[in-house]
Amino acid sequence: MSSVSKLPKLLVDIHTHLYLPRYASLLRTRTTAPRILSRTTISGQSEERLLILDNEPSGGRPVGPQYWDRDEKLKFMDKHGIDISIVSTANPWLDFLPYPEALSLAKDLNTDLESYCVTSPALASSPSLHRLYALGLLPLVPNAPSDALASFVRDLAANHPNIRGIIMVGENVWGEQDNGHVLPLALGFPFETTAAVTRLILAGTLDRHPDLRILLAHAAGALPALSSRLASCIVHDPRVAARLQHDARYYLGRLYYDAVAYGSAELEFVSATVGRAHRFDSSSPEVTGKTAGNAEDKERGSARIMFGTDHPFFPAY
């Protein structure tokens, strides 16, 4: 503990990604998604795109050195004053491989990761530290034997000192008990409400029908929590963005909510996200794009939240 407390304050980026060169090379050899393909742009330049699913209308996501070149990562860190990054691999991980190939590739990629980190520059202010550490990969695909995974983790911990954790994707490791109705009730219903109203927003329905009054069950589920993320995803998808008159967060102020949210922190947060909506009105001269939600916002938001009991159901349907 004492050595920890003596560390200078460091800005550490815990969520930052790379596609290792070995991984990018594999994706380039593939003829079905996921794959990286090359194409020639209108201006005659060659560019690479990562296709996660076949037939993506967008033609995939452009990828370049910022995804695999360590110098690009360090440049990004320097630009933003980030001392240390804990890098991890990204979607689609090893999901598309059968277990034997996933196992062999995971081993190689973890060796690459270790080398990526251990040969990275020392941190000027604490030269015993590197500037790059990593989260390792497991061959977590269907049919992976759990005892093999356990020994994989032990080996990783023993032989890769700069890999400081592992990333866990894939459902099969997160508990397979019978949970009765808990998951569909606690998560399923709110997820469905969130997806439904998000589709409605994305369709431009609230722009075309400003007088439409919609009351959302269970305080709109996860919509308030994900509305800023939604806004960012829309901004980065020009076809969808072009369809909408406002930032996604604006539409939360056009909807009504019931108060079946189970707690006062939850309701206060819904009020804040509903009451801040006017800050995202693109037709107003005062668009501020502020996400905070002050006391006045919460008051305004509360006015759109209605009392509800969900009688006779407990818990709520």
Added chain:
Amino acid sequence: MSSVSKLPKLLVDIHTHLYLPRYASLLRTRTTAPRILSRTTISGQSEERLLILDNEPSGGRPVGPQYWDRDEKLKFMDKHGIDISIVSTANPWLDFLPYPEALSLAKDLNTDLESYCVTSPALASSPSLHRLYALGLLPLVPNAPSDALASFVRDLAANHPNIRGIIMVGENVWGEQDNGHVLPLALGFPFETTAAVTRLILAGTLDRHPDLRILLAHAAGALPALSSRLASCIVHDPRVAARLQHDARYYLGRLYYDAVAYGSAELEFVSATVGRAHRFDSSSPEVTGKTAGNAEDKERGSARIMFGTDHPFFPAY
């Protein structure tokens, strides 16, 4: 507007349910789920249970007069000082019927609903109002022709003055545009994270492994927003509740989060739900079960939230 402002302050329950007698009768005639079946309890009494899915391990949800008897609804309202309830039908609605049957049943149920409301007692403080109003049903099932739905709504509005809205369940009405990557990115990833960590909590893993350190991407998606709902669903499922040492909200204080949540209101809320976790520690003499999350809680919660950029992805993967 002036007539509205003259109304006394009323407590209106906007989210409250019933299964109409006609609907319950139909469910009793069915031999596959959804259905209502009778069984004899150990004490020799007969009870009815609603089975939403075949082979539910719980044997279904016990149902009784509180689900269909209007006097029971009024008793509940009186007990809690609720002046007016806007009742709506509940899961599984008409989802299990082919369109022609859904259409015919929806008409009959809306007639029942209108009668349920119009013959309900007048409100003592405003005798021109009834104590019960309703949200109507649409035959919103796959293959429902959209022009038929539109005329159904017009008819409902014209002939059912006490039906003051409609409930909209079913995905097909919420927009079918191609939204590119927006839905999987904005909602899919956070939903998966939420479901995965919820499974882990429900499996008792955090009880058995108190030293396990888990960092959740995207500030745990919808987990903070749904944690109080999750806690309620667990309390009402004795098999799952018996498996866990603490209220679900306690475990949020055992996890770590990145700050990739896109807004300051969002992060403040995550801090509040993480920092209030100790109030749900069943081994502490001071379990308060308070859900608010004060300034001190937010400070405590922030200590478990870590900086992250998601470089080079924008929006975040």
